[in-house]
Amino acid sequence: MSEAPILSVRNLKTYFDVTKGIFSKKQIVKAVDDVSFDIMPNETFGLVGESGCGKTTLGRTIVKLYNPAGGTITYNGENIAQLKGAELKKYRKDVQMIFQDPYASLNPRMTVGEIIKEPMIIHDIYNSDTEREERVVELLKIVGLKPDHIRRYPAEFSGGQRQRIGIARALAVDPKFIVCDEPISALDVSIQAQVVNLLDQIQHDLGLSYLFIAHDLSMVKHISDRIGVMYLGHMVEMGPSNDVYHRPLHPYTTALLSAIPIPDPNVAKGKRRIVLEGEIPSPINPPAGCPFSTRCQQATNRCQTERPEPIAVGNRLVACHLYEK
Ligand code: SF4
Numbered sequence: 001m002s003e004a005p006i007l008s009v010r011n012l013k014t015y016f017d018v019t020k021g022i023f024s025k026k027q028i029v030k031a032v033d034d035v036s037f038d039i040m041p042n043e044t045f046g047l048v049g050e051s052g053c054g055k056t057t058l059g060r061t062i063v064k065l066y067n068p069a070g071g072t073i074t075y076n077g078e079n080i081a082q083l084k085g086a087e088l089k090k091y092r093k094d095v096q097m098i099f100q101d102p103y104a105s106l107n108p109r110m111t112v113g114e115i116i117k118e119p120m121i122i123h124d125i126y127n128s129d130t131e132r133e134e135r136v137v138e139l140l141k142i143v144g145l146k147p148d149h150i151r152r153y154p155a156e157f158s159g160g161q162r163q164r165i166g167i168a169r170a171l172a173v174d175p176k177f178i179v180c181d182e183p184i185s186a187l188d189v190s191i192q193a194q195v196v197n198l199l200d201q202i203q204h205d206l207g208l209s210y211l212f213i214a215h216d217l218s219m220v221k222h223i224s225d226r227i228g229v230m231y232l233g234h235m236v237e238m239g240p241s242n243d244v245y246h247r248p249l250h251p252y253t254t255a256l257l258s259a260i261p262i263p264d265p266n267v268a269k270g271k272r273r274i275v276l277e278g279e280i281p282s283p284i285n286p287p288a289g290c291p292f293s294t295r296c297q298q299a300t301n302r303c304q305t306e307r308p309e310p311i312a313v314g315n316r317l318v319a320c321h322l323y324e325k
Pocket of ligand 1: 251252290291292293294296298299300303308319320321322
């Protein structure tokens with residue numbers, strides 16, 4: 001890939017001050033801690049990890065719902081922290097988000113047409129309501145809904161259909177980059193593949209770039225060109241989707257993959273399941289060394305005290321002392 005990234009994240013830190021009272025000890029949640037990666041034009045970068053690993057906070061920092069405590073996010077060569085006025089408005093138009101919960105993310109008092117038109121009005125991109133309405137009808141067709149759904153309310157739709165409305169709303173302002181924040185987690189398994197296929201199709205047709213956040217590595221693999229694995233606010237492994245999925249290097253990635261159920265009992269029989277014991281440590285008080293050291297079956301004394309830096313192993317980056325020469 002010789003072209004420039006559409007999005008570059010460098011040493012990003014998103015911290016939250018959760019100190020309870022003015023006389024209490026300061027407590028800082030390090031939700032995202034020193035994360036770096038690039039996303040190329042037309043690329044889907046999958047981001048996986050258990051709940052609480054920081055992946056949603058990372059997505060929200062990229063769309064500027066949270067301010068970073070450190071590091072930079074560069075979009076098309078511009079540091080987004082320095083964007084102001086028209087440039088900031090363009091960034092907010094170019095970079096959209098699809099939310100996890102299709103029930104909570106749509107205003108129940110607005111019709112589908114009003115929901116999809118709202119971002120067009122905010123960004124002032126069509127001259128008349130007739131033009132906006134025509135675009136809504138086109139978008140409904142793109143996401144597999146019918147033009148007459150325009151006058152209906154969210155409560156009249158299934159979860160999968162509501163997520164299609166959320167996708168149409170994100171597409172309403174012709175974005176270039178979409179943060180898909182667990183867009184399938186709240187859906188029935190039978191519907192999940194349909195929504196993933198729809199997002200995949202839209203990406204190819206419209207030439208979009210995605211940050212696709214999920215906790216299910218098997219689903220992320222289908223849509224992603226590359227995958228990043230997060231644990232306790234850190235990126236622990238990153239590389240081409242097939243390689244990470246079929247030949248994981250980091251002990252945490254290996255454990256995540258071993259937990260995915262295999263439908264074929266003969267294949268499942270020969271597979272060793274790694275049970276991750278214990279909870280993810282608190283991001284207020286993370287382990288001093290490797291963040292995974294409290295649950296890793298291969299941890300050594302060094303892992304308790306020394307944090308591994310991401311190093312290149314073939315076409316991958318892995319943060320684990322096992323791969324240091
Ligand atoms: Fe496990 Fe040590 Fe590697 Fe961390 S650095 S993943 S504790 S072996």
